[in-house]
Amino acid sequence: MEIIEKITTNKLVENQTEIQKICLHKLQSSPLPNPKSELWRLSNKSKFSNLLDYSINEKDLKLDTPYPKNSQSTIRLIIGENYQIKLIEENYSIQQLSEDELDKFMKEQISFFDQNENWSDLLNLSISCKKNILGLKINGSKIPPIEIFSHSSTNSFNAKTLVIFLEKNCNIELLQVNLGKENSSLSQSTFFFLEENSSLKHGVVSYGESGSNLLNSLNIIQQKNSEYKLGSLHFKFNYARFEINIKQSEGSAKTKIKGMQITKKDEQIATYTKIDFNGPNGFLDQINKSLADDKSHAIFEGSIIVPKIAQKTDASQLSRNLLLSSLAQIDTKPQLEIIADDVKCKHGATISQLNEEELFYMRTRGITLAEASKLQLSSYFQEIISFIPVSKDRWDLLDKLLNEN
């Protein structure tokens, strides 16, 4: 594992920034996450070490995007390309965070980091150089949808970081696209800070190529009365981890998550979510879907933490899984940790295959088995895809998923 060797010998990056120094120092004491911890127990060891076997590349190749051309009605940003962003319009403004603001925020975040839970963030921030950190401050309303791209380059390890402050009463739609190139590793860490009454419709689409790996982490802090909606889709990665960490810092916030991961061949994709209610009247509605085919392995682990202070929390979590092959494997572990007594919390999990009765019904009406399966899958996918903002009108994700099935 080239990267780990470099961490221990302190040769990972030259001209380290202060943030890089702090994170590297934390990593040096224990460079790898504990393989016995719940968050890493099921991680495929050889795939994980393969992820860390690429050399760091700060010089990106120009993004050759397979996605639709930029339209005038959206703002498109690519992390790693030097920007000087200062968009001040009548109703809104989008500005870059100053170095001081960024440093202060990151240092505070890092002070709460746990070696296992935030290992991906520690690695990301150790590697991510100034150029690859995009920090934005957004306020106002009627903001055009924003698309933000991160991508890796073939045969290299790339780390990108995104930090966004949504100021009070701000309301945006934002789509993040993580593009994994052939034989590469991408580390994407995202930090959102939602101030009071702000609302974010967030989409994450991660799409790999053969032999691409992804460490994608998402850290959200929600202040009172903020609303966060996430639609996410991960597919075509040799190895991918999607870690979501949401904290309703004072409660009274709304969170809705609809995520999906699709694994084929011998891929392993895992989603870990941790939702922490740190105040009363919080709301969560979460659904996570997995589909595992061939010899692949899909993992979901979601924890909901409701401490004593979080009275009147209403949280529900559902994990729905489709297992399509006898060599594939699905692990799911929804969990509740509750101390407050006046709460409504529930979770559910199912693992099954395509519904045979429905398939039979369609076949008796002249639809071939292949088409009938596609129809069933499309309804399975549609619930999640329709929740991903920005993309749904312009990009045909459903087609992409079905045609590769």
Next chain:
Amino acid sequence: MANENLVKDVVREKEPYKYGFVTDIETEKIAKGLNEDIVKLISKKKGEPNFLLNFRLKAFKKWQKMKEPNWAEIGYQKIDYQDIIYYSAPKQKEKLSSLDEVDPKLLETFDKLGIPLTEQKKLTNVAVDAVFDSVSIATTFREELAEHGVIFCSISEAVKNHPDLIEKYLGTVVPASDNYFAALNSAVFSDGSFVYIPKGVTCPMDLSSYFRINSGDSGQFERTLIIAEESSSVSYLEGCTAPMFDTNTLHAAVVELIALDDASIKYSTVQNWYAGNEKGVGGIFNFVTKRGKCLGKRSKISWSQVETGSAITWKYPSCLLLGEESVGEFYSVALTNNLQQADTGTKMIHIGPKTKSTIVSKGISAGNSINSYRGLVKMGTKAAGSRNYSQCDSMLIGDQASANTFPYIKSQQPNSEIEHEASTCRISEDQLFYLQSRGIEFEEAISMMVSGFCRDVFNQLPMEFAAEADKLLSLKLEGSVG
């Protein structure tokens, strides 16, 4: 709100633990501590054959290399395994030919516990094996059972009288190296019950074991083995109590069940070990490994448990579903109050095709307690056509208690279905108000609601047990609910 104040009152049990008395009886104890010689001494005292001594020694060696597990949501002071007496037995004549020879003090003890053993008083239609500290005192209805070919005796007697069965089955469901506490039990187990139901026999009465810890400084390590041959069936009940001591007592039991073709075993437990006082002083550390193996086709193992006692409960009755169309069931009510901690649940391992399992778990947490459900449902590659349904409900009483749910679900078989649902709630004020407005007192209303919450599980218990469990729950919650 009026109820709120009562909620605060909670957490104190009005009626103290009524089984907390100590029987003053002369006992034979060995020295504290655990080493190879102690293991040999226990085996020698019981006059065991060589295969069993080897089993114990092997287990002891494995135990020495193992580490105490720390993954459960429980915290307790480190146990000093060298500060425990591993064998303690009331002094009595070697062999008892009839109940008349049992020390009357012992009979009196069990009488006080509601388990009369004497001929005149014994419970009708329930055969009882009474275990006092490390040994079995008496087993009732033996002759009647023997007429049907049913063997029901202490495991020490079974070692002497049926060594072939013991050698064949002991450790086949829970191997000595299974986990830290199972290894410890395998090395030092003192007594327990043995049940053998021959082919085609439906056991004519319920069998029951009653475990009583009396001594404060000795641990209890009993081992139960139940074998149901083809087309046989049995219902087995287990109850437990212990005196109130300020120190913690270790209880590490192992239960192994084996069901062959078309056999069915129903294993019910009402666990009421001393839970410690309201400050969390004293109480039993209950680390138990219970597992059933559905070896035969269409075999069925059903666990039902009501866990109300113990300072710490660490217990996961499981089913290995090997036989085609075999069925595993787990019905549980776990109640924690004051500073009790319970980490309990089940494992349903589907190995054979068309196997089915049902899990219904109800957790009630009051006071400052922690109550966690931890379960595993696994579909192996050959478990085509298998199904699982799990339901875990938690009820929180007061705002200091904690309820956790950790279900692990793993599937490697596309042609199988797993469903899991969990919910957390508290006693609704509307329901309380409704009952109170109809003249039902506050505590009675609570007790009715708790028993309604647990009904799915109580329905699965044998009748006498269900009534006892219901009573036990309201007793445990008395004055402690809001």
